[in-house]
Amino acid sequence: MTTSEELTGVERDGHYAGETAGRLPPGRNPRHFGIDPGEPWPDDVPMDQDDTHWRFENDPKAAKRAENRIAVLFVLTLLSSAGLAWDYISNDGQTQVAAACFGVGLAALAVGLILMARDLMPGNEVTASRGHHHVSEDPDRVAVAESLARGIEPFARRAFLLKVLAPVGGAFSLALLFPIASLGPRPHRDLLQTKWGRFTRAVNQDGQPIRPNDLPVDGILTVFPEGYMDDALSPTLLINVGQAPFRIVKGNEGYNIGGIVAFSAICTHAACPAKLYNTQTHQLICPCHQSTFDVLDNAKPVFGPAPRSLPQLPLTVDAEGYIVSQSDYTQPVGPGFWNRG
Amino acid sequence: MSSTVERAAAKKRYSIGKSVLDTVDERFGSSKFLTSALDKIFPDHWSFMVGEIAMDSLIVLIITGIYLALFYVPSGTDVVYAPTSGHVYAPLVGQHMSEAYQSVINLSFNVRFGLIMRQAHHWAALIFLAAVTFHMCRIFFSGAFRKPREINWIIGLILWQIVSLEGFTGYSLPDDLLSGTGIRVIYSIIQSIPLVGTWLAYDLWGGRFPGPTFLPRLFVIHEFLFPLLIIGLLTAHLMILWRQKHTDFPGPGKTETNIRGSRVWPQYALKAGGLAMMVAAVSFLLGGLVQINPVWLYGSYNTFTVSAGSQPDWYLGWLDGAVRLWPHWEFRSFGHEIPNPFFPGLLMPGIIFTVMFAWPWIDKRIYNDYKAHNLLDRPRDKPFRTGVGVAAIIYFIDLTLACATDLLANDLHIGFERLIEILQIGVFVGPVVGFFVAYRVCTALQRTNAHPIQRPIGGVIYRTADGAYHTLGEHHPAPAGADGNGHGNGHGPDTRREEEALPTSAGD
Numbered sequence: 140m141t142t143s144e145e146l147t148g149v150e151r152d153g154h155y156a157g158e159t160a161g162r163l164p165p166g167r168n169p170r171h172f173g174i175d176p177g178e179p180w181p182d183d184v185p186m187d188q189d190d191t192h193w194r195f196e197n198d199p200k201a202a203k204r205a206e207n208r209i210a211v212l213f214v215l216t217l218l219s220s221a222g223l224a225w226d227y228i229s230n231d232g233q234t235q236v237a238a239a240c241f242g243v244g245l246a247a248l249a250v251g252l253i254l255m256a257r258d259l260m261p262g263n264e265v266t267a268s269r270g271h272h273h274v275s276e277d278p279d280r281v282a283v284a285e286s287l288a289r290g291i292e293p294f295a296r297r298a299f300l301l302k303v304l305a306p307v308g309g310a311f312s313l314a315l316l317f318p319i320a321s322l323g324p325r326p327h328r329d330l331l332q333t334k335w336g337r338f339t340r341a342v343n344q345d346g347q348p349i350r351p352n353d354l355p356v357d358g359i360l361t362v363f364p365e366g367y368m369d370d371a372l373s374p375t376l377l378i379n380v381g382q383a384p385f386r387i388v389k390g391n392e393g394y395n396i397g398g399i400v401a402f403s404a405i406c407t408h409a410a411c412p413a414k415l416y417n418t419q420t421h422q423l424i425c426p427c428h429q430s431t432f433d434v435l436d437n438a439k440p441v442f443g444p445a446p447r448s449l450p451q452l453p454l455t456v457d458a459e460g461y462i463v464s465q466s467d468y469t470q471p472v473g474p475g476f477w478n479r480g
Numbered sequence: 481m482s483s484t485v486e487r488a489a490a491k492k493r494y495s496i497g498k499s500v501l502d503t504v505d506e507r508f509g510s511s512k513f514l515t516s517a518l519d520k521i522f523p524d525h526w527s528f529m530v531g532e533i534a535m536d537s538l539i540v541l542i543i544t545g546i547y548l549a550l551f552y553v554p555s556g557t558d559v560v561y562a563p564t565s566g567h568v569y570a571p572l573v574g575q576h577m578s579e580a581y582q583s584v585i586n587l588s589f590n591v592r593f594g595l596i597m598r599q600a601h602h603w604a605a606l607i608f609l610a611a612v613t614f615h616m617c618r619i620f621f622s623g624a625f626r627k628p629r630e631i632n633w634i635i636g637l638i639l640w641q642i643v644s645l646e647g648f649t650g651y652s653l654p655d656d657l658l659s660g661t662g663i664r665v666i667y668s669i670i671q672s673i674p675l676v677g678t679w680l681a682y683d684l685w686g687g688r689f690p691g692p693t694f695l696p697r698l699f700v701i702h703e704f705l706f707p708l709l710i711i712g713l714l715t716a717h718l719m720i721l722w723r724q725k726h727t728d729f730p731g732p733g734k735t736e737t738n739i740r741g742s743r744v745w746p747q748y749a750l751k752a753g754g755l756a757m758m759v760a761a762v763s764f765l766l767g768g769l770v771q772i773n774p775v776w777l778y779g780s781y782n783t784f785t786v787s788a789g790s791q792p793d794w795y796l797g798w799l800d801g802a803v804r805l806w807p808h809w810e811f812r813s814f815g816h817e818i819p820n821p822f823f824p825g826l827l828m829p830g831i832i833f834t835v836m837f838a839w840p841w842i843d844k845r846i847y848n849d850y851k852a853h854n855l856l857d858r859p860r861d862k863p864f865r866t867g868v869g870v871a872a873i874i875y876f877i878d879l880t881l882a883c884a885t886d887l888l889a890n891d892l893h894i895g896f897e898r899l900i901e902i903l904q905i906g907v908f909v910g911p912v913v914g915f916f917v918a919y920r921v922c923t924a925l926q927r928t929n930a931h932p933i934q935r936p937i938g939g940v941i942y943r944t945a946d947g948a949y950h951t952l953g954e955h956h957p958a959p960a961g962a963d964g965n966g967h968g969n970g971h972g973p974d975t976r977r978e979e980e981a982l983p984t985s986a987g988d
Contacts, residue, residue: 181737181738183733183735183737183738184738185733190742190743227592227593231592232592232593234593234595234596234768235768235769237593237596237764237768238596238764238765238767238768238769239765239768241596241600241760241761241764241765241767241768242761242762242764242765242768242769243761244761245757245758245760245761245764246757246758246761246762246765248754248757249754249755249756249757249758249761250754250758251754252750252751252753252754252757253750253751253754253755255750256746256747256748256750256751256754257747257751260746260747260750261746261747262742262743262746262747262748263742264524264740264741264742265521265740265741265742265743266733266734266738266739266740267521267738267739267740268737268738268739269725269736269737269738269739269854274852319683320683322683322684322686323679323682323683323684323685323686323687323691324682324686324687325679325682326678326679326682326688329682329688330678330688361784363784369783370783371664371688371689371690371783372688374783374784404784408668408808408820408821409664409665409668409669409803409821410664410665410667410668410689411661411664411665411786411790412783412784412785412786414784414786415788425786426786426787426788426789426790426886427661427665427786427790428800428803428804429804429885429886429896429897429900430808431897440808442897443804443808443900444803444804444805444806444807444808444820444821444824445808445820446808446809446810446819446820473668474668474671474672474819474820474821475671475672475810475817475818475819475820476671476672476677476678476817476819477673477674477675477676477677477678477816477817477818477819478678478815478816479816479817479819480815
């Protein structure tokens with residue numbers, strides 16, 4: 140019977156069946172509960188623990204049923220794989236079918252694994268030692284501090300070297316900024332100007348120039364400086380306010396063509412195009428954060444987070460009767476920045 | 481007979497396993513470590529599972545993400561949508577778009593299983609963020625951040641920030657109108673940083689918005705930089721967890737120096753594997769059945785178009801909401817200004833995160849408790865901390881609601897101005913009210929010793945066969961440290977049930 144004698148060890152270490160359940164004397168099987176051999180058994184870890192039992196170990200029929208149940212789930216995963224193949228090959232990879240196959244296949248596998256763990260695998264709750272909170276003993280702490288000091292002390296004695304090292308470190312860190320600086324151009328005055336200039340034609344999305352008559356009363360149109368549709372700061376709103384009383388601020392005289400006024404489309408808050416126009420109230424609303432601008436009052440913000448009016452573009456008509464800008468915006472458009480001035 | 485055969489087979493399997501492990505041990509001396517790994521004990525509580533869900537959804541994200549990366553073209557080059565073969569999305573034919581956007585449209589319509597992969601990726605990201613956020617709340621309310629786990633709290637917070645940004649960058653890669661709008665707002669927020677904002681924005685975007693090199697850079701950030709950081713920090717997070725061992729709620733027999741749970745191998749490992757499969761199943765079911773981020777409906781991004789209903793994904797809603805609620809203030813002097821978006825977009829989150837990072841040390845001072853803990857607090861045991869947590873949650877909910885002011889105002893049939901004003905007041909009043917309500921609920925729960933969700937508050941009186949009246953639980957007073965129901969974390973024996981059975985047995 141050498142076989143069975145050997146197997147006693149197998150069963151103890153490998154936890155087959157439940158035959159060797161029982162007391163685990165201190166030190167005998169320390170790996171179970173986090174207690175080192177030789178260490179006294181802690182008061183808060185019971186000695187008679189056993190997690191080799193499993194749910195249906197005394198009910199072979201129930202165990203068989205559980206096994207069958209799990210097998211059915213795994214077969215579902217198999218069918219899902221076939222379904223996925225069919226969907227890919229013959230059904231043009233239809234998304235909902237794929238979802239059903241992926242979902243059912245994975246979920247069946249998931250439930251199967253969990254049932255396997257619950258019904259057929261050993262492992263109930265046990266209590267183990269945390270083992271000293273994983274904090275070191277004092278002599279070990281002293282030892283590591285001494286090891287560290289071995290390198291610190293000779294260094295600390297070299298006061299002159301330390302004084303040199305500080306500016307060197309600082310300078311080198313600054314030098315490391317140069318590669319980062321290559322990532323983008325310097326802004327310079329870039330944010331202070333747009334592509335509008337002296338007699339720049341205003342064109343619509345299709346690149347067509349606009350005559351004043353093209354814009355009916357209460358009409359609104361997004362226009363761009365000719366040739367610069369992609370410039371993010373240049374989009375401008377042409378609005379025909381008709382006979383409504385438009386307040387002209389000092390310095391902006393002569394900016395309008397009759398009832399047609401032009402304001403930057405770029406919200407002064409966070410740069411979304413503030414393009415929702417309420418013709419009843421003559422208000423522009425930014426859909427991003429609901430800043431509201433009163434067009435008749437020089438696009439002054441009347442609600443929301445926008446801190447400044449939308450800048451006004453001075454308009455005139457060129458020799459051919461098309462709307463052009465007199466110059467660039469007289470103040471920076473869009474949201475604020477540190478050196479906006 | 482068959483038993484002998486089985487035993488022999490078991491012996492054979494054992495020796496195969498052993499010889500494999502021996503081979504490994506001869507190289508790495510790994511037996512001691514592997515034993516402790518397989519025998520490692522993890523406490524069991526439903527709330528501990530959520531961190532696992534986060535990890536599982538990260539695995540789904542990595543697998544689906546690699547797949548998507550094989551199709552995505554990180555290029556802002558303008559093209560005209562004119563597919564020559566396969567499925568064509570008719571409404572976009574002839575439209576200008578970036579190559580990036582076109583590659584996403586092609587992935588969605590022309591790659592078999594491409595759409596489900598894309599949508600499963602997006603859904604898994606939302607699950608990831610939800611799980612990470614819940615996990616963080618669990619750690620906070622149960623005091624799991626206390627010594628010795630402060631560092632893991634900090635790593636977790638950094639992870640939460642990076643994961644949010646990872647989500648945002650992924651959402652922005654398709655270069656559709658919705659995400660492009662979000663990117664432009666972020667550009668404005670970065671540009672608003674005092675002193676260096678303009679330079680920083682120009683360096684990140686490679687110039688003035690929209691920036692010629694931005695999409696390729698965004699791709700590198702989303703596919704390489706952030707995943708690297710997330711995987712690295714998560715590894716540290718888990719190694720620290722492994723080293724320090726998991727916390728647990730107090731309960732019968734549980735102490736600061738022991739740990740109760742089941743061993744990793746085999747039951748726990750199988751269950752964890754099953755959970756991972758289930759997270760993947762849910763991601764793919766949602767990904768194939770519930771549409772998300774239909775970028776073909778939004779159109780390609782351009783700098784002069786925007787649509788109403790521009791919201792970020794839920795986890796960044798609070799930031800956008802803060803940007804909406806902050807009044808029109810900005811500061812200007814000496815020819816310089818600190819622009820408006822800086823305050824709600826960077827300063828406010830900076831303050832919030834500073835408090836969150838410092839919380840383990842603030843908590844030590846509040847409770848004058850500098851000791852190490854392995855047993856968790858129940859939220860009610862620390863009413864002040866719980867109150868602060870509830871206040872923070874209400875604060876974030878208010879800001880998140882604010883990111884949808886346009887949609888909500890429409891649904892509620894009130895002006896968006898009114899709604900914004902309500903939420904502006906709410907962001908101050910809500911947390912204060914929440915704090916006091918939570919505080920009172922905690923103290924009330926302490927007194928009644930009831931469980932807030934498992935059992936009704938109040939006593940049960942029963943009459944015995946001989947006519948005497950008793951209050952339930954009289955005979956078996958709750959052990960100290962348990963929650964009064966006789967079960968510490970819902971897993972111990974439910975003594976209350978046994979007590980309820982008393983009348984019947986007395987009647988017998």
